[in-house]
Amino acid sequence: EDQVTQSPEALRLQEGESSSLNCSYTVSGLRGLFWYRQDPGKGPEFLFTLYSAGEEKEKERLKATLTKKESFLHITAPKPEDSATYLCAAPPANQAGTALIFGKGTTLSVSS
């Protein structure tokens, strides 16, 4: 069964304290691993797509990496405005071009 699992469920950091969020997946023939940011009461906002193992992408204090079994979202020197829920997702293996399977998210809180 195709699954996307995120850990931890919640993460509290001090401003400037770097850390990583994990997304593990069991989707055969991965056709993209997506990261989104979601603020409370708002729609998910696209961050990155990773296509193959070894790929990395960066945006400000965020860097996403991908292996054959998992993806990491590294947050370097976070600021309070980085507080949000981070979602990862992947398309199911047997349904080309369809909807995404989402993990339940990691809620990040950064305090000053």
Add this chain to the structure above:
Amino acid sequence: DADVTQTPRNRITKTGKRIMLECSQTKGHDRMYWYRQDPGLGLRLIYYSFDVKDINKGEISDGYSVSRQAQAKFSLSLESAIPNQTALYFCATSDQRETYNEQFFGPGTRLTVL
């Protein structure tokens, strides 16, 4: 203006009422989706549409129906609302020309069924 808009943004209704949630997009995308989000359960797919004539059920379609009135419009209906349909509903779009199916989400509709 937002690329993906949803109306209404908030709705409170009673059990048994028929409700329609609307989604419009200006991105020119062919594919549109409806998801619901519940605390602890994440985003789950209700229906998706590849074009005006192609509509497909998702993971949790029971109790819902959809209508794709045009390329840019995709509506979700609750024929007889029940309290466990209280949730945050999101519309999303993607471009069929993109192999990896990056999706763009609307701002959401918060629905409460009493």
